[in-house]
Amino acid sequence: MTSETRETFGRVGIWSGALHASRRDDAGREELVEALAELEELRFGALWIGGSPSPEDAAAVVAATRTITVATGILSIWDHSAEAVAARIAAIDASARGRFVLGLGVSHGPMVPQYTKPYSSMVAYLDALDAATPPVGSGHRVLAALGPKMLKLATDRALGAHPYLVTAEHTAEARTALGPDALLAPELSVVLDPDPDRARTTARNMLSTYLQLPNYTGNLLRLGFTESDFHGGGSVRLLDALFAMGGAEDIAARTQEYLDAGADHVALQVLTAEEGGGGLPRAEWRELAGVFADRV
Numbered sequence: 232m233t234s235e236t237r238e239t240f241g242r243v244g245i246w247s248g249a250l251h252a253s254r255r256d257d258a259g260r261e262e263l264v265e266a267l268a269e270l271e272e273l274r275f276g277a278l279w280i281g282g283s284p285s286p287e288d289a290a291a292v293v294a295a296t297r298t299i300t301v302a303t304g305i306l307s308i309w310d311h312s313a314e315a316v317a318a319r320i321a322a323i324d325a326s327a328r329g330r331f332v333l334g335l336g337v338s339h340g341p342m343v344p345q346y347t348k349p350y351s352s353m354v355a356y357l358d359a360l361d362a363a364t365p366p367v368g369s370g371h372r373v374l375a376a377l378g379p380k381m382l383k384l385a386t387d388r389a390l391g392a393h394p395y396l397v398t399a400e401h402t403a404e405a406r407t408a409l410g411p412d413a414l415l416a417p418e419l420s421v422v423l424d425p426d427p428d429r430a431r432t433t434a435r436n437m438l439s440t441y442l443q444l445p446n447y448t449g450n451l452l453r454l455g456f457t458e459s460d461f462h463g464g465g466s467v468r469l470l471d472a473l474f475a476m477g478g479a480e481d482i483a484a485r486t487q488e489y490l491d492a493g494a495d496h497v498a499l500q501v502l503t504a505e506e507g508g509g510g511l512p513r514a515e516w517r518e519l520a521g522v523f524a525d526r527v
Contacts, residue, residue: 237495239300241276243486243523246304246418246498248282249511252291266511267295273520279304279498286311286319293327304393304418304498305336305375308356309345317363333367334393336375350380357388373414377450382408390414396447398472399488401454406493416496417489422476423501423515430476433504435464479522
């Protein structure tokens with residue numbers, strides 16, 4: 232990966248499942264456009280559209296921004312055919328298309344009735360993107376890779392990897408697996424709350440859902456956690472390894488751990504007690520922008 236690609240993403244970005252225009256009414260879409268404009272002004276390096284976005288969601292965020300890199304984090308290969316995705320990307324204005332990156336994932340068996348052979352299915356999907364007219368080539372996509380096989384595929388067939396719900400230790404292992412040249416852009420969930428017990432409660436509210444998905448629990452077991460760490464929404468040890476919690480400086484320090492472990496870019500997902508990560512936490516984004524002003 233070139234230094235230009237790293238500069239395109241910057242060191243710190245924002246990941247949000249609330250950046251879906253398709254799930255909003257007219258007033259909600261206006262609010263989203265305002266929030267996107269502010270995020271761009273705050274000078275984050277990239278915006279990650281979380282929560283299984285559609286190609287239309289991606290196109291709307293690209294259209295509402297001017298210069299920032301926009302990526303899907305993560306579009307499920309089961310929800311949209313490669314041909315339809317390639318066609319929609321081709322329809323994005325050519326002047327903006329170059330700053331869009333297609334993040335792809337295989338989702339999870341409990342959530343997808345047709346789930347089968349995730350690795351082979353991803354390979355076939357990438358083949359279809361390569362064969363589309365025009366193609367969506369490896370330089371414009373990343374993979375939600377956790378395990379060794381998918382990380383190797385992310386090196387060979389994409390810009391790199393966008394792992395979700397991982398520790399700094401996993402980031403170090405992923406960097407070794409990817410090699411020095413592939414993009415490594417993990418997501419890191421953030422709770423801006425100085426009260427440790429309250430922050431962990433907010434984190435557990437989010438984590439409890441993911442602890443029902445074997446792709447994540449399997450990865451955590453590989454990292455040395457045990458089944459007991461999954462009880463009650465997550466042990467303190469697990470929460471402290473997966474989340475950045477505390478004040479803005481604490482968040483910056485935890486983010487630096489991922490960068491020091493080999494991440495090129497860290498995508499911060501802000502969780503709040505009120506929204507659970509589902510709203511537009513603009514005050515928290517502003518606070519983070521202040522502490523990352525010289526680091527994005």
